[in-house]
Amino acid sequence: MRTLKKIGWILLGILGIILIVGLIVIxxxxxxxxxxxxxxxxxxxxxxxxxxxxxPHIEATSETDAFRALGYVHAQDRLWQMELLRRVATGGLSEVFGKDLVSTDKFFLSLGIDDASAKSVAQLDPDSDVAIISEAYLDGINQFIEEGPTPVEFLLTGLKKKPYSMEDIYNTVGYMAFSFAMAHKTDPLLTIIRDSLGPEYLTDLEINSSPTTAWIRNYSGEEVSSEAAVISAASEALSKLPVPQFIGSNSWVIGPEKTKSGKVIFANDPHIGFAQPSVWFEAHLKTPTYEKYGYHLAGVPFPLLGHDRKMAYGFTMFENDDIDFFYEQLNPEDSTQYKTPTGWKNLDIVSKTIKVKDEADVEFSYRKSERGPILNGIANQIYVKRPISMDWIYTKGENEVLESLYGISHAEDIDDFKEALPKIHAPGLNTMYGDAEGNVAWWASAKLYQLGDSTQTKLVMDGSKDQDKKVRYLDFSENPQSVNPPWNYVYSANNQPDSISGMLYPGYYLPENRAKRIVNLLDEKSDWDAESVREMITDDVSSVNPSVITEMAKLITVGDLNDEQTLVLDHLNKWKGNYDTENAEAAVYHRWIYFFLKNTFEDELGEERFAQFTSTHFHKRLIAPMAAKENSVWWDNVKTKDTVETKKDIVQTSYIHAFQSLENDLGKDIAEWTWGRLHTLEHGHPIGQIAALRFLFNVGPFPVAGSREVINNMAFSYDGSSAFSVTAGPSTRRVIDFSDVENSMSILPTGQSGNPFSKYYKNQAKMFVQGEFRKMLMNPEEIEKTASSILVFRPTSQ
Known part of the structure; x- marks a missing residue:
């Protein structure tokens, strides 16, 4: 007994030492x-x-000092995130995560973002305000890298910290620009469908601009209408990225005539892939000449979202088509040449080296035409043998995105603000604006261009033909936009904009679901206040999905259903399209739609291409039209040679499949089929993929309200899994009321810090899923009174 006690005390002592060491390390x-x-x-x-x-509320006597401090505090909370984001464009992920990321690194290197960044830095005036402030920000980051504690992720991966450079800023912006794009997921797949199945199979895929959808209306002093319409495989590379992707967004700005106070109210919730840490770092900077409460991307000095007492701004994805694919015709007598409308030209050969963790370096080369990289052998979604090049507007011409972000964040009024927008060439952004003077505005900010009348940009075009060349670039004044319209609000939900350039601009716009709901709610009343706008930004009702149920339910032969199936169908017919966590109809609806899509399209496409199909925007656009469409070439199952299936067969079979799958997953008690059991959110950290470390790095899971394409856009994939696990959604929710700007409110999905040992790592996570908000403090007395801590930076000479 005495020996056992002695062993027990020894073990307790060892455990105590481990705990003490652990606390010291933390x-x-x-x-x-x-x-x-x-x-x-x-x-x-x-x-x-x-x-x-x-x-952090940063107060300094000069902008350079304020941004130098910002760089330091940003790095100490988000250095790991900065490291990953700067590595995407330079093909540096394999060095961290190993050989599984080599194909991703090849893909991003072939885009030429890193080469474009080097060119942009070489052209940047070192004496410009943009360069001076950016360098100050970099100074702050690099001092933390040099002197601050090493984040635990670097220790676990064995990665060494390296200084941050101006090229890293541009590379991060370049990755953001590409993650907005959709053409690489869409155009090759549509071309394969046309070539393998026939052009009639494209008819029902809703790939063009629709004259019946909810358009964003233009207004620039007078009503403008346009009747002329131009026709308008998530890649493996993107699917493996350990950083969030930009997918969509909502924003609306309500003019004084529609608010209780007679002042503008601004709302914005950019939709981005959920990850830990979350994408935005909030910071409030104040100097005698500059003040901004901003949302910063890791490694980028100027806020992409922001407000002060004068104005507020934010972005949603424009979803314009800024990537085109071209077949390249090689010279049969010299394979190093390709055909252009003016004759044969030599291909460029670009060589790159990829460092791989615990492996030898990988050397690879790719060919490049005047349009861009030839992706065969690099991008896995390119199946055909003919060489295909990618023409991306971001890597063409002068890159002034950083200058634009500086101008936007330093604008004094609406005219200053608008003057900075033409410098955004890519990614395409819906720029949303409101100010204390009562102005509301929306501008589609991108370098838009016009192609030939017969050009179909959603398919791979012919690089050797003159008809598929760009005819001209549009002036910014021709871009879709609306300034102080008579309906007294502007909005964007990634839906199709009207145009004042004589055409509907081709793009990969999302369906009208969110737009329709936003417009309906805004038109209902003229006494909006901040509280009702906050309620609206968490709205989880679909104005479209109940109509889809109506169309499909009328085809069901009720006599072929059992009692439980009939009861569920009856509940569905009464459903209002709401997505609270206790709702059961939502679970049945999405299982039904998944099987409806699967039973309609997978027989022709095959399993792999069906998975690519469900990663595109256009599959979302066609759900409601297909539910209403009586005849379609897609209804027949090509695998059943002796039977020709009808829409009724597809709808009935899909409903039975949905019901049976829910029984298998959730049990036979339909009262237990609640949305919250299937629709959950876990914020995953790259290292949280290791099971033993999940508890430390990941945040969640939580059952969450909302759904795909409602205002509270908690998105998930139709991938056949048993749950609808949320992958993307609001990266922040902001509501700024110019009648009481100091009580404007916001929320982050997890927390401000990316350091798992920080008390701010996940302290907003439960608030976020419950639809709660917190203040964006700007009042000096309130900031001082509620301060959690104060950090003072002093010049080294003191």
Whole structure:
């Protein structure tokens, strides 16, 4: 007994030592939110006051000092995120995660983002305000890299910290631009469908602009209408990325005539892939000449979203077509040449090296035409043997996106703000604006161009033909836009915009579902206040899905159903399209739609291409039209040679499949088929994929309300899995009321910090899923009164 006690005390002592060491390690690796720190190149003292949610309120006597401090505090909370984002465009992910990411690195290197970044930096005026402030921000990052604690992810992966450069800023912006694009997921697949099945199979796929959908209306002083319409495989590379992708967004700005206070109310919730850490880093900067409460992308100094007491701005994805694919015709006598409308030209050969963790370096080369890289052998969605090149507007011409972000964040009024927008060539953005003077505005910001009348941009075009060349670039004044329209609001939900350039611009627009709901709600009343807008931004009702049920339910032969199936169908017919977590109809609806799509399209496409099909935007656009369409070439199952299936067969079979799958997954008690059991959100960290470390790095899972294509857009894939696990949604929800700007509110999906040992790592996660908000503090007295801690930076000379 005495021996056992002795062993017990020894084990307890060892455990105590482990706990003490663990606590010391955690304290060492935590961000430092208080005290004093010397910082290089600082001109005067900078005070950083952290509020209760870990947002830094930075007060300095100059902009360079403020942004230098921003770089430091941004890095100490998000250095790992910065590291991953800067590595995407340079093919640096394999060095961190190993050989499984080599194909992803090849793909992104072939896009030429890194080469375009080097060119942009070489052309940047080092004496410009953009360069000076960016360098100050980089100074702050690099001082933390040099002196601060190493984030635990670097220790676990064995990765060494390296200084941040101006090229890294541009590479991060370039990745953001590509993650907005949809053509690479769509055009090759549509071309394969046409070539393998026939052009009639494209008819019902809703790939063109629709004259019946909810368009965003233009207004620039007078009503403008346009009747002329131009026709308008998530890649393996993107699917493997350990960083969030940009997918959509909502925004609306309500004019003074429709608010209780007579002041503008601004709302914005950009939709981005959920990950941990979440994408935005909030920071409030104040100097004698500059103040902005902004949302920063890791490694980018200027806020992409922001507001002050004068104005508010934000973005949604425009979804314009800014990537075109071309067949390249090689010279049969010289395979190093390709045909152009003006004759044969030599292909460029680009060689790259990829560093691979625990493996030898990978050397690879790709060919490049004047349009862009030839993707055969690089992008796995390119199946055909004919060489296909990709023409992407982002890597063409002068890149002034950073100058635009500087101009936007430093604008004094609506005219200053608009002047900065033409410098955004890509990605295409719906720029949303509201101000204290009562202005509301929306501009489609992108470098748009016109192609030949017979050109179909959703298919692979012919690089050797003159008809598929760009006819001209549009002037920014021709872009879709609306400034102070008579209906007293502007909005965007990634839906089709009207145009004032004589055409509907081709794109990969999302269905009208969210747009229709937003417009209906905004038109209902003229006494909006901040509280009702916050309620609207978490709205989870679909104005379209109940009509889909109506169309499909009328084809069901009720006599062939059992009692439980009939009861569920009756409930579906009464469903209002709401998506609270206790709702059962939502689960049945989405299982039914999944099987409806699968039974309609998979027989022709095959399993792999059906998976690509469900990753595109156009599959979302065709759900409602196909539910209403009586005749379609897709209804017949080509695998049943002796039977010709009808829409009725597809609908009935799909409903039975949906019911049976829910029974298998959730049990026979239909009262237990609640949406929250299937629709859950877990914020995954790349290292959280290791089961033993999931508890430390991942946040969640949580049952969540909302769904695909409702205002509270909690998106998921139709991938055949037993659950509808949320993959993307609001990366923040912001509501800014110019009648009470200091009480404007926001929320982040998890927390401000990306450091798992920080108290701000996940402290907003439960608030987010419950639709709650917190203040974006701007009042100096309130910031001081509620301060969680204060960090003071001093010049190194003191």
């Amino acid at each position: 304290q060492t690796l935590k961000p430092d939110y208080s005290g004093e720190k010397p910082i290089k190149n600082l001109n005067a003292e900078v005070t950083v006051t952290y509020d209760p949610y870990g947002i």
